[in-house]
Amino acid sequence: MSTSLEVFSLSYFGIALYQLLTGHPWPTRQVWYAANILFVLVTPWEGYVSMTPERLRHTNPDAIFCALILLVTPLFSIWSVYYSVHRWNHDKLPRPSWNRNRLNWWHDPLQSLFMSTCVTFGMAVGSALRRPSIGSVEFWTLGMYICIALGLFIGQILAYRIYRERITATVS
Numbered sequence: 001m002s003t004s005l006e007v008f009s010l011s012y013f014g015i016a017l018y019q020l021l022t023g024h025p026w027p028t029r030q031v032w033y034a035a036n037i038l039f040v041l042v043t044p045w046e047g048y049v050s051m052t053p054e055r056l057r058h059t060n061p062d063a064i065f066c067a068l069i070l071l072v073t074p075l076f077s078i079w080s081v082y083y084s085v086h087r088w089n090h091d092k093l094p095r096p097s098w099n100r101n102r103l104n105w106w107h108d109p110l111q112s113l114f115m116s117t118c119v120t121f122g123m124a125v126g127s128a129l130r131r132p133s134i135g136s137v138e139f140w141t142l143g144m145y146i147c148i149a150l151g152l153f154i155g156q157i158l159a160y161r162i163y164r165e166r167i168t169a170t171v172s
Contacts (some may be wrong), residue, residue, distance in 0.1 A: 047126025077155020
């Protein structure tokens with residue numbers, strides 16, 4: 001499963017990189033729809049696998065780290081939309097959808113923010129399936145995933161509130 005996921009991730013990254021560098025609308029919307037859905041459906045498995053003892057061997061998350069993540073990720077979310085609006089002069093921000101590139105932070109920050117929130121939520125769900133004991137490294141790793149997902153979600157809501165007059169319907 002891990003090898004197929006790596007191949008999928010590399011091909012997904014290659015498609016996104018091609019689209020970003022050339023500006024061509026190649027892959028069609030149906031391909032992005034399938035790739036985004038598949039990517040989000042695979043992330044719980046990755047969250048589950050990330051909780052194995054081999055992967056957690058040299059990690060040390062704790063409550064302070066989780067709190068710091070919970071404070072920084074909403075700021076990152078708002079900053080990414082601010083950067084797109086002011087640096088690249090985007091008057092209109094398209095509403096997120098499942099059929100666009102998720103790696104285009106500069107020109108489509110709401111899409112990237114939405115997909116990142118879905119992915120981190122999937123990682124949190126997958127890691128929760130391991131049922132870590134309270135106070136263990138697994139517990140704080142799960143807390144880290146939850147804080148990232150919650151911070152991105154809060155940041156997404158704040159960005160929608162701050163930039164609501166710039167958000168437009170998705171172009172099909």
